[in-house]
Amino acid sequence: MKVIVCIESDLVRDLTRMALEAAGVEAVADPDPVALVPASKAAAALLVDSARARQATRLLRDRGFTGRALLAGEEGPELAEQARALDLDGALATSPAEDIHRRLAAAIEARRRVLIVDDSEIVAKLLADELVLKGFEVQWAPDAEKATSVILKRQTRPDLILLDVNMPKVDGAQFCRFVKKNEMFRSIKVLFCSGEDRAKVERLVKECGADGYIPKDELLGKWIVENG
Numbered sequence: 001m002k003v004i005v006c007i008e009s010d011l012v013r014d015l016t017r018m019a020l021e022a023a024g025v026e027a028v029a030d031p032d033p034v035a036l037v038p039a040s041k042a043a044a045a046l047l048v049d050s051a052r053a054r055q056a057t058r059l060l061r062d063r064g065f066t067g068r069a070l071l072a073g074e075e076g077p078e079l080a081e082q083a084r085a086l087d088l089d090g091a092l093a094t095s096p097a098e099d100i101h102r103r104l105a106a107a108i109e110a111r112r113r114v115l116i117v118d119d120s121e122i123v124a125k126l127l128a129d130e131l132v133l134k135g136f137e138v139q140w141a142p143d144a145e146k147a148t149s150v151i152l153k154r155q156t157r158p159d160l161i162l163l164d165v166n167m168p169k170v171d172g173a174q175f176c177r178f179v180k181k182n183e184m185f186r187s188i189k190v191l192f193c194s195g196e197d198r199a200k201v202e203r204l205v206k207e208c209g210a211d212g213y214i215p216k217d218e219l220l221g222k223w224i225v226e227n228g
Helices: 010-022 033-040 053-062 077-085 097-109 121-133 144-152 172-181 198-208 216-227
Strands: 002-006 026-029 045-048 068-073 090-093 113-117 137-141 160-163 189-194 212-215
Touching (some): 002 010, 002 033, 010 026, 010 097, 033 053, 068 097, 077 090, 090 097, 113 121, 113 144, 144 172, 160 172, 172 189, 172 198, 198 212, 212 216
Parallel strands (some): 002 026, 002 045, 045 068, 068 090, 113 137, 160 189, 189 212
């Protein structure tokens, strides 16, 4: 795992980097976010202090960073609140150093957001119920217009979109192309979730730049077996 560290204090930055490296994490540290750009595309997380949070996160996301932006600081309930206020993905206490890698792993995996885009509320609910049980934060949009309003806001922007193919007005293929061609949404993974013929969906994955697909009938069939 690679982590980039953008903290103003030389002491805190170096201690954080050394603690991560001692735990087997590859850490690249610099107070200047521009210097971190070359390492950002392969990084799973950015650890940033409050002074650099907005500038560094915006710059690195514009340059291809798709990981989790975490506010680094002293442990306490106010750290998470400050991270939310700064529109970051979470927070990480920099001390104690001994188990920083465990806290880092938990922060990276915490409450991943999934947006289900499907015009069937029943199907969306079945999918959402399963995802919530697995610890995901789930949102639903019945069409591309509503989905666009969700992904435009950093506070609600998902890590993953489960996208139906057949929808009114703007279909799944069109919406996928819109997401994948917009640099603002670089960090979002898109999976088609469809009952269409597999060959057709596989073709759409390649044509639209999606990250893959999940057969909807397999998911719903599993639910029927377990709950029937």
